[in-house]
Amino acid sequence: MESGFVHSIDKSEIKNGVSLTCINTIKFKSGCITINLLCELRRDTAAVNTLLPRVLRRGSANFPDMESIIAALDDLYGVRIEPIVRKKGEVHCIGFYIDFPDDRYIPTGESVLEKAIHIAGEILLSPAKQDGTLRNDYVKSEKINLIDDIRAAINDKRGYAVDRLLEEMCSEEAFGISKLGTEEEVLKITAETLTDHYQKILDNSGIEIFYCGSADTARVKTAIETTFKTLPERKDTQVPKTNIIYYPPTDTPRRFTDKLDVSQGKLTIGFRMGDTMKNPDYPALMLFSALYGGSVSSKLFLNVRERLSLCYYASSMIDKHKGIMIVSSGVEFSNFETAFDEILAQLENIKNGDVSEWEFTSAKRYVITSIKSALDRLGGLEELYFDSVIYSIHYDPARLSDMVETATLEQVVSLASGIKTDSVYMLTGE
């Protein structure tokens, strides 16, 4: 029986500030590449960062419009090159996600990897220009699309309630900024300012590239090196830092309410993780999360939903980089206070060590399963190694599983003891 943790990793510096991580595995029938430019998450640049890959995707020097790009991609058995924007702590990661059928399964035996990398490189490094700037018509039309996306946040009430909580709770921190930016900031962008920003990012931002698939590392490296040859020499780059606030600014939780025409209310609560973030015990953090509200064997699921039927969902998630936990639930307006009390009571139970053997074992099994099953997904592998760059801590998955296996309830209780309620957000009917 193989150990199971079967993939090999090769990390290399393509040039100053451009790194390539190759995750070599034959498990999948397709491969993926992500190209990530690491920017600081800031109020005045979030919108322009997000807009950039969307405008670049509209056309390059040799593929001047979407027609020519899609024709080339379809011809390579449906390669996809899509803009991505991720918020990891207070790092704003923008770039492209590229995925393609693995060469081994292309019926005609042709190879798509190099061609896909070439087109992605074109899109990133040789944009279509007019009068010395990115094309004004592309900028204008993608500004409208981005504004529409920013406004569309309200269509998903569950996500909206989380966004609004963070916006209020972290109004003085970068973490409160939406990864899409704001409408006001989008409106300020012109083809000239976007072109300047593009140049600034290419000169200064760290570029992290990940490949996951079956191709030899040497082959991927050569294709990436060839593509990035045209990128001018750059200064040393660093991963932007995230500012952790350990405690809530007020003694009693801050409360925020919005009214919308909805039939179900949303109750969202934000917590600060406390001193534990000074030297995070990740295995205990993952266990706590599963135990409290991260799984169907969690205290929130079993009590707020199953025992008291207060809601259809009640779950918790932790941003392990920023040290913030969010509990999100959908409840009847009349049950807001009951649900709030129960959610906090369940946190108290963990702080008091009131956790059954069954609950603790289930949480362990849940966490270990999620660590191992992430290795069975292309996106899971990419995320694992990307996170290790952003958080500059890497646990080998096998070692992390072992640490979770041997973690004690005392570790979890000690971590939970510092957690404090910061803010409460309620979305109610009109």
Place this chain on the structure above:
Amino acid sequence: MAGNVDYHTVFGRFVMTEDRIEVMRLREYKQINEQVYTGTLPNGLAVFVVPKPGFHKKYAFFAADYGGIDRRFKHGGRWIDTPAGVAHFLEHKMFDTEDGNALEKLSANGASPNAYTSSDITAYHFECIDKFDENLGILLNFVSIPYFTPESVEKEQGIIAQEIRMVEDDPDYNLYYGLLKALFKHNPLRDSVAGTVESIEKITVKTLFDCHKVFYAPSNMALCVVGDVDPKSVYDIACKALPGEKSDVPLRDYGTPEALAPEITDVSKAMEVSLPVFVAGNKLTPAAPGADTLRLEIISAIALEILCGHSSPLYLRLYAEGQINADFSASFDSAAGVAYTIFGGETRDPHRVYKEVKDEVQRIQASGLDAALFERVKKAAIGSHIRALNSFGVLASGIVEGHFKGFDPFEAPAILFELTLDDVSSFIKDNMIPDNMAISVINPKNEVV
């Protein structure tokens, strides 16, 4: 296709060898490097195992050919009508067992169990790393042994009422059911799978027991396992856990056949959304169950891509004009004896985009299909079939749903390869008819600037 490839030598006919390993038969799909062991238990349960050496996770998918549409059926010699939402209600209640809750048992073993009910199937599934055999036994047991009490049914009415309230605020839900109610006159697809707060109040312990007996008979179910497991042991565990007797597959009634013209052509509603959003549907002549259904699915997908998919001239023009965004999509569905395509997305002017699509249908019908576009779209579709093979969930649900509809989803790449321009042309000519279309729109409550 590029370079005059002989498709048969490339993808083969997909059934290269047939070995018998006792009760399970092996089918090999060489070109996509997949194998499927298939077998049928004496009680009628269809069993599929897709081996995945080298993967940690193991995935089990156990489903009944029973969904929101199956409300009128024959049992004990007479026709029975049930309230909307029973299949979904049953799905919630099956996790209760006499000695507790199956979710808890599976969770303790590190499995992540879940379930869903669609218009035509109810599926229970879990993913795990360890103790697969034990977890599979738990899954088969809790789904096959009903345990309902009046108290637990009443409690569940509370949870499901919250779920219904939640989806009532979801614009996509309103859009979709708005369209189905416009397209169909009486087909049960019109009604929400979860039912309404009122309809689920009519569900009793007896309703649940009766429907479980009829629809959860092994002959009306299928099991698919994906992962590094022993096929024979899956078969044996299923034999041991499930009842031995074989009962008949229930007869259902979806009403008299529907006309191809929609019941209403245009519906709309105002909600808390940022931009108007629409879906339009086109009723199609349904295919006979079996390989014809799969073929219809594949041809529709290609035709839709050429008409208004992200590779189509229409999509690219409307996108460049700012009339639609990347959210625009199109798909095909068939259930309860009907078939339809559906397309739509966000736009400031739903009726204008709807008209553009209808005009494009007429343009294609008049001037014919672009052959180069057809070949490209076909290649991209093959790539997307290959990509989809990565997901254990997609594999398992595809195999089981295909089994219920009478086809083998792994035949799809071969059908795609052999598809000709004429196949798609005649599909568009025969099926894409503006008179058979309807539109459903959700408008924002506040004016859009």
